Amino acid sequence: MSNEPVRQRDRLPESEKITINLGPVDLGRIDLLVNEGFYANRSDFIRTAIRNQLANHEETVNRTLDRHTMELGLREYTRADLEAVRDAGERLHIKVVGLARIAGDVPPTLAEATIASITVLGSLQASAEVRKALSGRIR
Structure with missing residues (x-):
């Protein structure tokens, strides 16, 4: 591994964007949980769900x-x-x-x-x- 400083343009992305398709019922249920304050937004819910599944399969x-x-x-x-x-x-x-x-x-x-x-x-x-x-x- 290099000890050189990381230039701004060489910085690693903090996350990678993905696209998923959800049905309206699932999306509505996610929105309900967001509105109730369980999650900050849809992305927060999805990241949490993914982390939970990864932990289940660790x-x-x-x-x-x-x-x-x-x-x-x-x-x-x-x-x-x-x-x-x-x-x-x-x-x-x-x-x-x-x-x-x-x-x-x-x-x-x-x-x-x-x-x-x-x-x-x-x-x-x-x-x-x-x-x-x-x-x-x-x-």
């Missing part, structure tokens, strides 16, 4: 992470990280649940030479050039 998620040897959370690959992989004659199979980030100073040729595959359940941050170089390896 053991399954952890077993799956162990089985697939996936990393959980934020994993950043810096130029120095990838140069060390290249110098060791190795290639990476990146598996992340959360956010995988390839630093902005990583040239596409280095990424292509060191990253054999990328599986991300969540978000992948990489320059357009690196994404293009790895397009056939991103799952």
